[in-house]
């Protein structure tokens with residue numbers, strides 16, 4: 063029996079167990095006495111848990127065993143896989159169902175079993191997500207160490223030149239390539255800075271407008287619209303940046319005698335900023351709403367105008383939270399890939415001029431891994447090193463942001 | 476009743492009304508919260524507003540400095556004059572009005588700023604002082620008048636939210652005084668405080684009476700009897716009875732007043 067039918071049979075058995083357990087419990091309850099007691103469906107759940115948990119445990123063990131199982135010889139292993147394992151599993155399930163159904167009586171403490179099962183499922187879910195993160199970090203770490211075997215740390219972190227492509231052509235002079243990551247991080251920073259210069263004022267002001275000025279009706283209509291902006295796929299922003307905004311900036315530039323390339327840092331940054339506006343505005347909105355009404359009343363009561371109240375009381379009170387929101391937004395901007403891939407280009411220029419083309423860490427990771435790869439070349443491994451550094455940066459930003467936001471939460475309690 | 480009868484109430488002086496409300500009705504959307512309320516507030520006296528929860532005391536108080544303007548959907552009808560001038564007239568700047576009619580709230584609500592900045596908030600936004608020395612002066616005298624200076628003068632830069640509840644409420648009073656109002660509205664200023672802090676605030680209110688007109692909403696009949704000269708009893712959006720505090724508490728004319736002050740309903 064293969065895996066899927068096995069699972070289906072298991073589920074069917076447990077559903078039956080649930081139904082039968084409920085019925086049996088129902089038959090045992092004395093419906094003339096009205097008092098708090100364990101409800102029949104809870105007995106059903108109890109039976110289902112006993113029918114499900116032990117076989118699932120077996121299946122997980124089997125998964126681990128398979129790793130070594132093949133050393134038994136293929137014929138034996140195949141027999142175990144197709145006959146022994148399913149039969150044992152179903153027997154265990156049937157045994158669980160049978161024993162638990164026998165145990166049903168009104169005094170049985172089934173709630174505790176159900177709570178334990180729920181607790182187990184929750185723990186398992188959170189453990190899995192944490193383990194995934196740890197797994198990703200370790201795989202990054204492993205490849206990164208390999209990379210630094212080939213390319214010295216100092217070149218990566220201090221080098222001003224990035225041209226990994228040359229590494230592919232062995233006939234070329236200097237075929238080892240140049241892996242100085244500084245232009246990439248500088249480009250990332252430049253684009254992030256531009257994005258923040260667009261997103262922070264616009265997002266913050268729209269949040270202030272929404273919370274302090276707009277009527278409830280306007281808010282009910284416009285807020286969802288702002289949030290739709292957050293749902294636009296970034297690839298759409300990407301070609302908007304590449305085909306519309308970039309060209310527009312180039313045309314405006316040439317009209318006033320400035321030399322703007324169509325893949326400018328400015329275009330990518332501005333569009334990325336637009337993408338982040340809803341992120342900042344909806345976070346700031348929550349934070350500003352959390353400023354107690356009594357502070358507003360206090361300020362108005364002293365004869366402050368609305369804008370004085372916003373500037374002198376509400377924003378200062380909300381500031382730590384807003385800083386947290388901005389840091390979260392920065393880490394999003396740093397990690398954003400699609401817009402910059404489409405709008406910023408691959409030229410690793412080291413420049414602070416937003417009208418020139420720059421490239422970012424994420425763009426280069428894409429560039430390094432697109433196409434056929436040798437997995438142990440310095441070029442491929444460089445992607446892992448970049449990713450790890452990026453990960454460390456955004457992780458620290460998020461941690462700082464969370465600490466800041468949490469501190470701020472405590473203040474009103 | 477005995478307990479209330481033997482408290483001494485300050486002499487009632489015959490003074491002119493500084494605020495006068497005529498036929499004031501207030502609506503929140505379609506819901507009417509006040510119905511044709513008439514009340515004269517005598518200058519330099521303490522007037523207390525009493526009545527069961529939800530009867531419109533706060534609503535009335537908030538009409539007097541137009542704080543209701545900040546509530547969406549709130550509509551005020553009727554006529555309220557301050558020194559003979561209609562405060563709802565179109566040419567009246569409600570911001571200046573609020574500076575003249577200060578307000579202290581039920582829950583102490585100091586800004587999350589330093590003690591100094593809390594008190595300096597009003598003078599700063601209204602540009603009441605020319606330089607730092609003058610501002611210092613205003614801050615210190617306001618704290619002094621609110622009876623808080625002694626406790627905080629070594630830590631003016633500490634945050635205002637770090638004070639005790641009673642100190643915070645006195646800070647809020649100091650903050651209101653710093654704008655140099657003529658009238659102070661207090662909405663249950665002691666309801667979040669313990670008896671000792673309450674006694675301090677009551678003492679303070681009686682001192683302030685010399686220079687300010689005070690209107691106080693309170694749920695404590697003893698408090699109203701102790702500190703006020705005039706009392707208005709609100710019930711279901713109307714003023715049922717208004718008169719000298721002593722008379723109202725010892726010899727109420729209306730059955731509903733009688734019922735409320737003896738605790739038969741509330």
Ligand SMILES: Nc1ncnc2c1ncn2[C@@H]1O[C@H](COP(=O)(O)OP(=O)(O)OP(=O)(O)O)[C@@H](O)[C@H]1O
Nearest residue numbers: 503506508526527528529530531532533534535546
């Ligand atoms: N912002 C508002 N929107 C709608 N209705 C309101 C609003 N504020 C007050 N009300 C209503 O107006 C009526 C009077 O309320 P108000 O707050 O003036 O009562 P109160 O006498 O101060 O009561 P309490 O002693 O409980 O403070 C109540 O029925 C209340 O539900």
Ligand SMILES: [Mg+2]
Nearest residue numbers: 532533534662
């Ligand atoms: Mg009230």
